Amino acid sequence: MRKLGKHHWLSFWSSNEVHQQIQTMKKNSVSPNEKENIDNRITLTDILRWVYENTQQTTWDGLHLxxxxxxxxxxxxxxFRNINWKEQGTLYTNTTMENIARECLEDEVLELKxxxxxxxxxxxxxxxxxxxxxxxxxxxxxxxxxxxxxxxxxxxxxxxxxxxxxxxxxxxxxxxxxxxEEERQQKRPPSVHPYEPHLHDEIKALCDMHGPMLNLSKLTSVFCPIADAFLGTTFYRESQPHCWQQNLWITDEFKRVIQTHGESLDPFLRPARWILIYRNKHIIFVSPFEANWLMGRLHDLYRKQSPGELFTTTLRLLLPRTKPDQSIIANTPTLTIPPSIAPDCGTVLFPIPTEWLVALFIFNGTLYFETTDEQTAYCHCLGVCPKPRTDIEEEAFEKGWITVDGFVKKPDHRDILQLQQCRFHANPLAFIRKLMENRNNTHVSLISHVGSILINGVKRMVSVKRKAYEQTSFSAEKKLRKL
Known part of the structure; x- marks a missing residue:
């Protein structure tokens, strides 16, 4: 490690057993009063301490043998000392060799006694x-x-x-x-208790299509900025809470999972599956409990709707694209609640803008893109300029504007490289990588589109084909504009 130069870095890979040993050693190294405030993140110092302790133990274990x-x-x-090796005329008789063999022989059969x-x-x-x-x-x-x-x-x-x-x-x-014979008792984390689900009246008011639009920023007891989902986790500060879009929300019920007493909430980060498109202006992540009520209410309103009435509030299932060519379902008009199909106009789906969609991809752990536009918007959102690069980008890299992992830090450099849509002030790649591993419960694959950008700084080829339902949704949107 002393020979590491500029832009060189090390990656440590270990089994779960090693991870548990390092965590246990880290907890045992602090006083009981400090255990509640201990940071669960493993640092280089913790790894070196574990290597030192194991080297010491291995050395001691081998001393007896x-x-x-x-x-x-x-x-x-x-x-062999009884033989004069320097004298050339020494005779090696059978008796001599038998004596040497007998004195060097070790027991092969051991008695139980x-x-x-x-x-x-x-x-x-x-x-x-x-x-x-x-x-x-x-x-x-x-x-x-x-x-x-x-x-x-x-x-x-x-x-x-x-x-x-x-x-x-x-x-x-x-x-x-x-x-x-040794009884090994591993201290396991204490049991936790889930929060009782609660349905707020403000959630019910979201289904009101004719009333005034709710000011979500003032209803802080029910609606929170999307970055508040990371409160209590080890990577909340790295998430840069003030850098996310202002129209992305989570409900308080979505955020509440367990009754915590200082435990890290990394293992209890709620999967981002259900979103409510509110008046085609806001995206709200809701819990399954809230989604179940909203589903029934929106179905009732759909059956009672007047002719020509269009819904601007829809409940949608958002799946992370963890495999190539996988549908995220959120933009499928027949699978929204209520269905985004009108008798006169056909499909009237409000397609989620790509700039919003890439933020949802970051939040829910998506690994693959469907189009090149999604990949480009994803890179712009992170403020990265991965390979392959244009001549202008290569020149910027030589000047030091672009880091080794592709991040562009200074705003004036972003303007020149057309990265004005970057949402983050500091390099977010380490945070995104941790979030992807947490969401998918595995290391980010290098062959995935997102993994290649985060780890190798390279954009992989993406299919540019657009699905039929997307073409229909855009044509329907044009018809609505004409009307």
Whole structure:
């Protein structure tokens, strides 16, 4: 890591077991009073501490076997010491070779009495080696014996091992038995209690098609800005709450999931599935409980509607596009509630503008785009300029306007590169990546459109075909404008 240069970075990948070990080590390193305010994010310091602790434990675990092997090595030195290797006329008789083999031979068959007959007791590795050396009565190199003793004294410490005069294979057998006999209790997070669902009167008022339009910004007890969905999570500050569109909302019921007592809400982030298009001006994410009531109410109004009456408030299912060519359903006219079909005009769907849609894609964890326009708007929203780049963009990259991951920070540089629609002041790519992993419960795939932009800074090819229902919706919108 000391050789890392500018724009170089490291990525650490680990199993869930390693993740749990690091989290446990981090919690144990702080005082009980500070555990409530501990940040659950794993930093480089936590990883290095885990590596250090594991290296220390591995070194200690291998000391006993290393000492046992040194005794075997010393015994072989003693066996070969009786032969004069420098004298050329030395005869290697059968008796000589048999004596060497007998003195170097180690037991292959161990009696149960020798394995389990000795009472168990705790001893330090240094004491085990000293007793074993005296028991073996090995008279070999004093230098080797002293060097091994010093190493065991320096690294063995006061930690004790449950063993006594054991060979290497016996030691391994007992270690396995200890692991089976040891009762390991992993501290699990405390149980949580869900909030009781509640339907506000303001939610019911959203279905009123003829009354005055609600001022959502003043109904703060029911409607919240979309970034408030991240309150209580580890990435709320990174979400840059004031940078999202002003017409994107969540309900208080959508935000409330569990009764928290300081726990991180990362695992309890509610999936973004149901949206209410309010008067074709606002998009409100609602909970399934609220969506169930709105669905029934809007169906009743649809059956009682007057001829020629058009609905500007619709409930829609919004699916994250986690596979190529997958429908998000939100722009399907027959699947909105009520259906966006008029007897005289045909389809009268209000298509969600692409600038709004890409913000919804960020929020719900979409990984693939349907058109190049969606991908371009997505990059503009994030303020990134990924590869392949134009000549002007390459020149800007050489000047340092564009970072390695593609982000353009300064507003005047964004104007030149036609990124005026960027919503974020600081680089949002790390936050978007965490959000995608949280939404999809997996690492972002490099072969996905979004994953390629976030990780590699490269735009992948996207199909430009438009579906038939979208063509119908736009033609119907033109008819309505003429009327």
């Amino acid at each position: 290393w000492a046992t092997q040194s005794l075997s090595f010393q015994r072989k030195i003693t066996a 020798s394995m389990y007959g000795v009472s168990k007791m705790f001893q330090t590795i240094f004491d085990i080696y000293s007793v074993r050396s005296k028991h073996s009565n090995i008279c070999s190199s004093v230098e080797i014996h002293e060097a091994v003793s010093k190493r065991l004294w320096d690294y063995g410490g006061s930690k004790k091992l449950l063993t006594q005069l054991l060979d290497e294979e016996q030691q391994r057998e007992l270690e396995r038995e200890q692991e089976l």
